[in-house]
Amino acid sequence: xxxLTIHRLHFAFTVTFHYIFPQLTMGLAxxxxxxxxxxxxxxxEHYDRAARFWARIFAxxxxxxxxxxxxxxxxxxxxxxxxxKSAGGVIGQTLAMEGxxxxxxxxxxxxxxxxxxxxxxxKGHWLAGFLVFLGSWLSGFFIVATDAWMQxxxxxxxxxxxxxxxxxxxxxxxxxxxxxxxxxxxxxAVVTGAFAMAAVGAFYLLVKRAEPYGRTFVRVGVIAGxxxxxxxxxxxxxxxxxxxxxxxxxxxxxxxxxxxSEAGAPLALIGQPDxxxxxxxxxxxxxxxxxFLTYQRWHADVRGLNAFxxxxxxxxxxxxxxxxxxxxxxxxxxIAVMALAALELWRGRLFAQRKLLWLLMLSAxxxxxxxxxxxITAEAGRQPWLIYGLMRTPEGVSPHVSAGNALFxxxxxxxxxxxxxxxxxxxxxxxxxxxxxxx
Amino acid sequence: METIWFMLVAVxxxxxxxxxxxxxxxxxxHLLVARTDRERxxxxxxxxxxxxxxxxxLIAGGGTLYFAxxxxxxxxFSGFYLPLMMVLWLLILRGISIEFRNxxxxxxxxxxxxxxxxxxxxxxxxxxxxxLGNVVRGVPLDPANExxxxxxxxxxxxxxxxxxxxxxxxxAVAAFATLTVHGALWVALKTDGxxxxxxxxxxxxxxxxxLPLTAxxxxxxxAIQPRLSASYGARPWGCVFPLLAVAGLIGMRAMxxxxxxxxxxxALYIVGMLTSAAFGLYPYVLPSNLDPALGLTVHNAAAxxxxxxxxxxxxxPGMVLATGYFVYTYxxxxxxxxxxxxxx
Numbered sequence: 001x002x003x004l005t006i007h008r009l010h011f012a013f014t015v016t017f018h019y020i021f022p023q024l025t026m027g028l029a030x031x032x033x034x035x036x037x038x039x040x041x042x043x044x045e046h047y048d049r050a051a052r053f054w055a056r057i058f059a060x061x062x063x064x065x066x067x068x069x070x071x072x073x074x075x076x077x078x079x080x081x082x083x084x085k086s087a088g089g090v091i092g093q094t095l096a097m098e099g100x101x102x103x104x105x106x107x108x109x110x111x112x113x114x115x116x117x118x119x120x121x122x123k124g125h126w127l128a129g130f131l132v133f134l135g136s137w138l139s140g141f142f143i144v145a146t147d148a149w150m151q152x153x154x155x156x157x158x159x160x161x162x163x164x165x166x167x168x169x170x171x172x173x174x175x176x177x178x179x180x181x182x183x184x185x186x187x188x189a190v191v192t193g194a195f196a197m198a199a200v201g202a203f204y205l206l207v208k209r210a211e212p213y214g215r216t217f218v219r220v221g222v223i224a225g226x227x228x229x230x231x232x233x234x235x236x237x238x239x240x241x242x243x244x245x246x247x248x249x250x251x252x253x254x255x256x257x258x259x260x261s262e263a264g265a266p267l268a269l270i271g272q273p274d275x276x277x278x279x280x281x282x283x284x285x286x287x288x289x290x291x292f293l294t295y296q297r298w299h300a301d302v303r304g305l306n307a308f309x310x311x312x313x314x315x316x317x318x319x320x321x322x323x324x325x326x327x328x329x330x331x332x333x334x335i336a337v338m339a340l341a342a343l344e345l346w347r348g349r350l351f352a353q354r355k356l357l358w359l360l361m362l363s364a365x366x367x368x369x370x371x372x373x374x375x376i377t378a379e380a381g382r383q384p385w386l387i388y389g390l391m392r393t394p395e396g397v398s399p400h401v402s403a404g405n406a407l408f409x410x411x412x413x414x415x416x417x418x419x420x421x422x423x424x425x426x427x428x429x430x431x432x433x434x435x436x437x438x439x
Numbered sequence: 440m441e442t443i444w445f446m447l448v449a450v451x452x453x454x455x456x457x458x459x460x461x462x463x464x465x466x467x468x469h470l471l472v473a474r475t476d477r478e479r480x481x482x483x484x485x486x487x488x489x490x491x492x493x494x495x496x497l498i499a500g501g502g503t504l505y506f507a508x509x510x511x512x513x514x515x516f517s518g519f520y521l522p523l524m525m526v527l528w529l530l531i532l533r534g535i536s537i538e539f540r541n542x543x544x545x546x547x548x549x550x551x552x553x554x555x556x557x558x559x560x561x562x563x564x565x566x567x568x569x570x571l572g573n574v575v576r577g578v579p580l581d582p583a584n585e586x587x588x589x590x591x592x593x594x595x596x597x598x599x600x601x602x603x604x605x606x607x608x609x610x611a612v613a614a615f616a617t618l619t620v621h622g623a624l625w626v627a628l629k630t631d632g633x634x635x636x637x638x639x640x641x642x643x644x645x646x647x648x649x650l651p652l653t654a655x656x657x658x659x660x661x662a663i664q665p666r667l668s669a670s671y672g673a674r675p676w677g678c679v680f681p682l683l684a685v686a687g688l689i690g691m692r693a694m695x696x697x698x699x700x701x702x703x704x705x706a707l708y709i710v711g712m713l714t715s716a717a718f719g720l721y722p723y724v725l726p727s728n729l730d731p732a733l734g735l736t737v738h739n740a741a742a743x744x745x746x747x748x749x750x751x752x753x754x755x756p757g758m759v760l761a762t763g764y765f766v767y768t769y770x771x772x773x774x775x776x777x778x779x780x781x782x783x
Contacts, residue, residue, distance in 0.1 A: 059538070060538070060542075063491075063534060063535060063538035063539075064535075066491060066494070066534060067530065067531040067534040067535055068531070069498075070494075070497070070498060070527060070530055070531075071527045071531075073498060073501055073502065073505075074501070074516060074523060074527055076505065076512075076516075077505070077512045077513055077515070077516025077517060078516045078517055078520050078523055078524065079517070079520075081513035081514065081516065081517035081585065082513070083513075084505065084509055084512055084513040084516075085509055085510050085512075085513035085514070086509075087509075088505050088506060088509020088510075088512055088513065088742065089506060089509050089742030089743055089746045090506075090746070091506075092502065092505035092506025092507070092509055092512070092742070093506045093746060093749075093750065095502040095505055095506070096499065096502030096503045096505060096506045096750070096754070097502075097753060097757070098502065099495060099498045099499030099500075099501070099502040099503070100499050100502070100503075100753070100754060100757035100758060100761060101753075101757050101760075103495040103498055103499060104492065104495055104499065104760070104761035104764055104765070105760075105761075105764060107491045107492040107494075107495050108492050108764035108765065108767070108768045109764070110491070111487075111488035111489060111491065111492060111768055111772075112488070112768060112771060114488070115487065115488045115772070116488075116771055116772075119771060120771075159743070163743075165742075165743040165745065165746070166742070166743060166745055166746040166749075167745060169746075169749040398513075398517035398520070399585065400517060400518070400585055400586065400587035401517055401520050401587065402587075405520060405521060408521075409520075409521070409524040412524065412528060413528075416528055416531060420531070420535065423535065423539060427539060427542050427543075430542065430543070
């Protein structure tokens with residue numbers, strides 16, 4: 001393997017593992033605020049205990065997110081030095097703002113939220129939880145702002161030596177790409193949090209333990225999940241799709257497996273792209289649906305990959321195609337599962353429907369897959385650019401870090417993260433096993 | 440403008456070292472001073488609500504360095520690739536050992552994490568010291584301001600250097616001693632009874648090692664990095680920074696019977712030593728050990744003026760807020776640790 005491939009795998013592996021944790025904590029932070037609000041409004045200790053249980057799960061995930069997050073910031077410098085040198089003056093702004101505005105807030109008030117419930121009193125504790133939520137969602141904003149700039153660079157000028165100079169701070173923060181990507185991402189986190197909460201609740205109901213808590217968790221999880229899964233599709237998924245259609249048309253063509261431009265382009269539901277023969281094998285399509293979804297006209301022209309020179313094509317079209325289709329397929333299934341559960345909840349029959357509870361419990365891992373597939377779609381879709389249209393991926397790598405050194409640390413991270421994953425599962429399992437009634 | 444950001448980044452890094460320094464120091468000393476499970480929990484509880492916030496100073500300081508001096512960030516992080524990756528692994532181990540230790544009550548689980556916590560903290564102190572030594576000594580920057588250092592070469596400070604040589608190892612030992620004392624003073628401040636007494640004893644013993652180490656690194660630094668004498672010669676008022684360090688060092692001993700004062704003196708000593716180094720190197724941020732003309736300075740490493748200017752507009756209010764949270768958090772957890780109100 002050449003050095004570039006290893007550096008790319010290094011970032012891809014560490015960021016994929018990292019994002020397992022923030023997607024739960026960002027979603028759960030919102031649901032914790034919901035539980036604390038219910039506690040405050042009803043004065044019922046039940047909701048405080050429920051919140052304390054989820055705070056313990058949150059704390060484990062948060063610690064994992066922190067320790068795996070620091071390597072992300074460092075890797076911009078260690079593995080992508082040329083990129084950092086040219087673009088650091090721009091994306092360093094958003095990364096530094098994340099540290100200054102969100103991490104200080106989040107870490108200070110999480111300490112108070114976890115350790116200071118008695119000292120703070122009910123209202124103070126609610127506020128600490130709210131500020132943890134605010135901090136984590138701000139953190140998401142600054143990270144997505146950083147990525148949005150790499151997807152769609154704005155507010156810069158080029159210096160005499162090709163360095164990228166920030167010219168408008170507000171353009172960076174009000175990047176038209178940013179709004180939909182941010183909302184799509186954060187609601188994706190709510191989907192993960194809602195499915196996790198509903199799944200743990202369903203588990204308690206199925207094993208007939210801590211059933212009052214099980215019912216609360218299922219109710220909150222299903223209501224939040226039903227809303228979030230729909231918002232994932234519309235308007236946020238639709239908005240993000242249009243971002244790509246207008247600003248990264250070769251990416252849209254590759255995601256959809258559309259090799260030839262077409263008026264009235266079909267939407268491929270399944271099929272395998274064969275890049276050499278430039279065709280989609282075994283396709284199952286909805287005629288003209290892609291044209292309609294993109295341009296709201298059934299006969300609109302959609303540009304296929306043949307409309308672009310191959311050196312602007314994403315460099316891993318099958319990965320992009322499959323991750324996109326997995327994301328959309330799962331998203332559709334999530335809407336169905338949550339809609340069904342919400343209907344049964346409304347009719348007051350959900351808690352007795354063991355098959356549906358089984359379905360909710362076993363669904364828990366899939367939002368993680370969906371969110372991960374979404375990010376692979378975004379980042380594989382950005383290729384072959386590191387900064388879209390501005391810097392190609394090979395130009396950004398650290399020139400003096402050899403393939404051997406990079407492989408050494410990649411293997412190190414793989415070993416370390418394998419251990420972390422085992423510990424994480426063990427500790428989360430134990431918390432669920434102890435249940436919300438303990439402590 | 441570059442100079443303002445140089446000072447701000449220096450303040451961020453110094454704050455990180457003072458704050459996370461006592462977490463690391465507590466990690467180093469806890470196997471030594473805390474003998475029972477209850478005492479170990481007291482030590483962990485003294486840093487439990489704050490260590491994560493303290494580590495944020497590293498993240499925020501790194502982010503600030505990134506946008507204010509992108510060329511320095513790129514060059515130093517890729518050049519110090521291997522030790523930085525090891526620092527990341529150690530930070531991971533340190534973090535999870537604090538968070539995971541108390542989850543399972545077992546005679547195998549807890550001692551394991553205690554040793555991981557102690558070992559990772561000790562190694563981090565050593566790595567940070569070696570990093571400081573490397574920055575003061577300088578690195579073999581090429582005309583593109585890039586370099587790559589092996590972990591060691593021949594342990595000399597000549598043309599062919601590695602991360603570890605006799606000088607950087609000396610600074611590493613000094614950093615280890617400094618943070619050990621700093622952490623011991625924190626533990627003494629936050630605990631009571633025998634635990635407090637043992638921590639005070641470690642701090643006093645450690646203090647005696649700081650005297651020769653401080654003298655040695657000062658002398659060696661001036662011998663290795665000619666820039667230092669040039670800076671202090673040109674701007675003698677800068678001697679206020681080393682004087683701060685000396686004041687801190689004396690204060691630690693003179694006020695050793697008080698509770699909070701020795702810890703604050705230790706913080707003063709750390710700030711004094713770091714600012715002395717920063718002042719001495721200025722305007723260099725990463726000197727070359729081969730040719731002074733190739734060194735990175737605040738001017739050739741800085742981002743464009745527009746970015747630095749708007750940066751100030753959000754950085755100052757942002758840090759005022761962050762300082763507010765810190766004061767509030769530390770006040771909420773002020774006083775000796777009690778194990779009565781356990782967290783989750």
